[in-house]
Amino acid sequence: MTGAGTAIWGVGTSAFGKQTSLGGPRLAWQATVEALDDAGLQASDIDAVYAGTVFGDPGTVTRCLQQIGIVEVPVITIENACASGTSAFHEARESVEMGRYERVLAFGIETMTAHFDGAISPIASDPDGAQGYAMPSIYGMSATRYKYEFGVTDEQMAEVAVKNRRHAMGNPRAQHHKTVTVEQVLGSRMVADPITLFQCCSIADAAAAAVVGPLGGSRDPSGEVAIRSSALRSGRLWDHTTDKVWGWDIVSDTAARAYEEAGVSVGDIDVFEVHDAFTIGEIITTEALGLCELGEGGRLVESGHTSLGGLQPVNPSGGLLSRGHPLGATGLAQIAEIVWQLRDMAADRQVPGARLGAVETMGGGTAGIDGNACVVTVLEQVG
Amino acid sequence: MPSLITTPPERADADPRPELAIHEGRVLLTGSRCGDCGYPQAVNPPRCPICGSHSIAPATFGPKGTVFSSTVLRIPVPDRTPPFTLAYVDVDEGPRILAHVDGPDEALVPGSEVVLSGWSEHGDPVVRRSGP
Incomplete structure (x- = not known):
């Protein structure tokens, strides 16, 4: 693979901070709608979702995305510690590069104040x-x-x-x-x-998103950023x-x-x-x-x-x-x-x-x- | 660290922490060594992660070791009272493990010599300084 064939068509994020009262879906909507608008796409244009979350409850990603119309597509959630969001991005890009999907949402979310008051608790099943x-x-x-x-x-x-x-x-x-x-x-x-x-x-509560697709394939390629x-x-x-x-x-x-x-x-x-x-x-x-x-x-x-x-x-x-x-x-x-x-x-x-x-x-x-x-x-x- | 325990505490099979045992009055780290490449570990898996050999034999290590690095954690974590001192210790001829440090609330200087000395009140492996 050369990496010359894919691009970011649009990005979006929520604000970052301690915003427990907003809850996951509202943060997700801010990030995802901004990314879709930036890419010039509707929710129904998305072929697949790769998402990163670590402390999210089961079903977090579908719960966040269904009400803005991202439904009836593969939704794959990845946990890779602090690199969960970029792991989702990496897999989204790979899937476009390999021709599996064309318009993929890479998405990440965490509502940490719902789980912690301060530092993340150490993992009890780990030797350290x-x-x-x-x-x-x-x-x-x-x-x-x-x-x-x-x-x-x-x-x-x-x-x-x-x-x-x-x-x-x-x-x-x-x-x-x-x-x-x-x-x-x-x-x-x-x-x-x-x-x-x-x-x-x-710690913080926030969501962020990127739409990944073929290089030159968006409605306004001048706004694309190539994934080298x-x-x-x-x-x-x-x-x-x-x-x-x-x-x-x-x-x-x-x-x-x-x-x-x-x-x-x-x-x-x-x-x-x-x-x-x-x-x-x-x-x-x-x-x-x-x-x-x-x-x-x-x-x-x-x-x-x-x-x-x-x-x-x-x-x-x-x-x-x-x-x-x-x-x-x-x-x-x-x-x-x-x-x-x-x-x-x-x-x-x-x-x-x-x-x-x-x-x-x-x-x-x-x-x-x-x-x-x-x-x-x-x-x-x-x- | 409030108290050092010198008799082996009860230990659950699933306890992931490095396991110490007393042999002839000395506190040693239990684990395994690869029969082919000699790689030491604080666990006893069915294959060597370095050479792939199935020839893994139980082994003990220590009691001496050298500090790779150290810190004092001063924020609360569940079930523990800060501050407490931690160190990564390269056990002589053996693996690197994390251990609690018996002594004042100050980080040990890397390179310091330590000796495995027992268990914390929570059952953590404990070392103390033994030399420069």
Whole structure:
């Protein structure tokens, strides 16, 4: 497969935040109707739905979509932890690429405030989760290791939150619209040493969607964004032979596959949306994507290279640190942001002249493996 | 960590956590080693994930190990009271496991030497610092 044959025809999202009272269907309608309108399609035009949700009740996706008329089609729900939404996108694209369907809705939703007051509860059936190993402690481990091995500083980690919260000032759909300083980030409550509260993404309720179809096949091809590649994989074993922190290799391996399929190198890419669930996560991910060498991620963010105005902005939307992280919706919100960037529609957070963008999402929570799933996709402006 | 238990607690068959046992007065990690490639695990599956061999034999590891990394979790999780210290430990000649740390509420420096020492009140494997 070349990846040259598919495109995103339209995207949509709800607002992101703690909005328990809205419930799943209303969030879904906002995202899906916006994506359908953007693609110039009716609900009855959709051939199939691939959806991502992690904590959704059985039947969540059909319950969300039936009342806007997406019925009598295959609806396939995928759980792939934090990468559920981009996994759904990946499968939607594959299905169009292989000629199985023509107009596919990739959809993601999570109503997390219905399930949690704070952090996601550890998974009791997991060897690590059964010990009370909540997600922030996974990243606390990585941060401790990075401070020890590479001399990454607390200030460099805090700078990720400062940058992404600054970016979110231009994103009306983000949950957090307030800038923070390094001092405020480091002065916030300690959650999992050395990760403080402002270095953790918030939970959120939201939905997001993308319509995928053949390149050039929509009613207005000038609005299409080409899917140059998409890669999805689970991690290697993460064991006593592994020197890297958890999640490094899976992102690097997935990105290598996505770059190869797209025929691009990391230096060609103008803008990135990456999985910054915690500050150290963005530092690790920018290294693994190849934006800098192993161990240089702290210095990269400090240099301004990944800020709006820098050479390769990362998370112009404000990222998960500003949007919040409704697991199933996150990946498709990242996709929507890159589509808006490539169409020059991102207003105050626009990366000028962006033609090539990449999305990375990585999900974990399973002991002994270097991530449950990672998706990297490369998108290109063609209009 | 409030209290260290040094006698093996009752353990459900489905308990996914690494299993410790006492052998000749020492706390050891139980698991398996591949008879063909030598790969050690804290579980005992029917095939080796590295070489595919069916020749998996029960084995014990430890009691010493080295910290890969560590953190202190300071937010509440169900059934537990924060803060508590956790570490990934590369057990000598054995696998990497997550364990609770018996000691002050501060993360251990990677590279620290630890020893398997028992169980937490919740039945988690526990290590304590044994050297530099």
